[in-house]
Amino acid sequence: MTHHHEIPSYLKHDDLGPWGVYLEQIDRVTPYLGNLARWVETLKRPKRILIVDVPIERDNGTIAHFEGYRVQHNTSRGPGKGGVRFHQDVTLSEVMALSAWMTVKNAAVNVPYGGAKGGIRVDPKTLSQGELQRMTRRYTSEINIIIGPNKDIPAPDVNTNEQIMAWMMDTYSMNQGSTASGVVTGKPISLGGSLGRHEATGRGVFVVGCEAASQIGMEIRGAAVAVQGFGNVGGVAARLFVEAGARIVAVQDHASTVVRAGGINIAALQAHVAATGSVAGFHGAEEIADREQFWGIDCDILVPAALEQQINETNAHKIRAKLILEGANGPTTPGADDILRERGVLVVPDVIANAGGVTVSYFEWVQDFSSFFWTEDEINLRLTRIMREAFGTVWQLAQEKHVSLRTAAFILACTRVLQAREMRGLYP
Ligand code: NAD
Numbered sequence: 001m002t003h004h005h006e007i008p009s010y011l012k013h014d015d016l017g018p019w020g021v022y023l024e025q026i027d028r029v030t031p032y033l034g035n036l037a038r039w040v041e042t043l044k045r046p047k048r049i050l051i052v053d054v055p056i057e058r059d060n061g062t063i064a065h066f067e068g069y070r071v072q073h074n075t076s077r078g079p080g081k082g083g084v085r086f087h088q089d090v091t092l093s094e095v096m097a098l099s100a101w102m103t104v105k106n107a108a109v110n111v112p113y114g115g116a117k118g119g120i121r122v123d124p125k126t127l128s129q130g131e132l133q134r135m136t137r138r139y140t141s142e143i144n145i146i147i148g149p150n151k152d153i154p155a156p157d158v159n160t161n162e163q164i165m166a167w168m169m170d171t172y173s174m175n176q177g178s179t180a181s182g183v184v185t186g187k188p189i190s191l192g193g194s195l196g197r198h199e200a201t202g203r204g205v206f207v208v209g210c211e212a213a214s215q216i217g218m219e220i221r222g223a224a225v226a227v228q229g230f231g232n233v234g235g236v237a238a239r240l241f242v243e244a245g246a247r248i249v250a251v252q253d254h255a256s257t258v259v260r261a262g263g264i265n266i267a268a269l270q271a272h273v274a275a276t277g278s279v280a281g282f283h284g285a286e287e288i289a290d291r292e293q294f295w296g297i298d299c300d301i302l303v304p305a306a307l308e309q310q311i312n313e314t315n316a317h318k319i320r321a322k323l324i325l326e327g328a329n330g331p332t333t334p335g336a337d338d339i340l341r342e343r344g345v346l347v348v349p350d351v352i353a354n355a356g357g358v359t360v361s362y363f364e365w366v367q368d369f370s371s372f373f374w375t376e377d378e379i380n381l382r383l384t385r386i387m388r389e390a391f392g393t394v395w396q397l398a399q400e401k402h403v404s405l406r407t408a409a410f411i412l413a414c415t416r417v418l419q420a421r422e423m424r425g426l427y428p
Pocket of ligand 1: 156157158159160201228229230231232233234252253254255305306307308327328329354355357358
């Protein structure tokens with residue numbers, strides 16, 4: 001499909017990246033939106049973009065400047081919601097795409113949020129703890145004018161965690177003059193975080209994985225699973241699959257790829273990563289030097305849980321899995337989607353597969369507002385129910401319309417967003 005989009009003037013044509021992927025996904029859903037297609041341009045333009053300079057004093061006395069972003073893609077259904085990424089490759093077009101996928105995801109699982117995302121273009125591994133804290137606090141102060149418990153609620157993403165959420169909550173609260181725990185989710189439990197939030201995204205991947213597997217007659221027990229990205233999402237998903245009797249035959253992270261057909265000891269690998277920072281040098285599996293080989297690994301289930309555009313037209317034909325669970329946001333390009341569909345590989349799209357995180361973030365936010373906290377069992381039960389329902393609805397829609405699960409999820413979500421847009425009407 002070719003693009004006939006009007007590209008916003010602040011983006012160059014050759015800088016579309018993940019935003020280009022997202023625009024193509026919107027093109028693919030538009031024919032199914034009926035009269036609401038009149039509003040579809042709304043989805044192709046972020047509502048609000050903030051670019052901030054984040055200066056800090058380095059430990060050695062020099063001054064460093066980082067580029068930070070917060071994009072509020074859509075707030076038709078509620079306040080903005082979405083993570084904050086610290087990564088050396090963060091760009092405006094990437095944050096725009098991630099914010100847009102949050103709009104779609106929040107509508108797909110029907111939590112009362114719009115979509116937003118933030119990021120800083122930085123490799124946090126090059127910062128000391130003090131520098132990381134100063135950068136996080138300055139970034140939070142700079143985006144303070146557009147975030148808030150009723151406006152836009154950040155959360156963790158790649159290279160951000162509970163500690164960073166605690167600093168963000170504290171900085172916002174200091175600026176406001178009172179503690180506002182509901183301004184971010186993914187906080188430590190002691191500061192109004194939710195039980196089960198740390199595991200929620202990986203757990204959601206596992207829950208929809210079980211649903212999808214049962215639809216195609218695949219047993220989880222004994223299944224071979226390959227995981228790209230061994231952080232919050234990939235690490236938890238891997239553990240839950242092992243607990244259900246599957247074996248993890250390959251893990252790839254930013255530094256290396258480890259494989260073991262008989263199954264990798266995930267607890268041992270997690271301990272190794274905690275100690276060394278990556279899977280490289282792990283003795284409990286074979287390390288392979290050629291990163292591309294990961295895609296051709298013999299497995300039943302593939303879980304991309306790292307970055308965007310990993311599964312593309314150059315490697316989609318190598319994939320031997322029957323089921324792909326998108327833990328990451330935007331891991332599959334539209335061209336790869338076509339190849340996989342042709343080859344009969346079922347792809348459970350990011351906007352459903354990794355929605356467990358924002359679902360429990362929603363629970364956290366509700367708990368913060370009511371200052372009444374739920375048990376972990378209650379949270380996991382509600383999470384499982386929402387994930388199963390969302391998967392079931394999307395599965396059925398895909399059957400009815402003869403479309404992929406991604407297009408079905410987009411039909412469901414974009415209809416909800418644009419209905420809200422239409423009912424609210426345009427101001428003034
Ligand atoms: P994380 O920082 O905890 O882990 C990221 C992992 O990806 C690490 O293991 C890292 O080594 C690996 N990685 C980085 N670059 C890589 C590369 N080029 N090739 C292979 N592996 C690479 O991050 P996370 O929170 O687990 O997020 C992973 C993905 O899941 C992202 O796409 C994120 O947007 C998505 N996601 C996260 C959440 C959440 O709640 N944290 C929710 C929904 C979606």
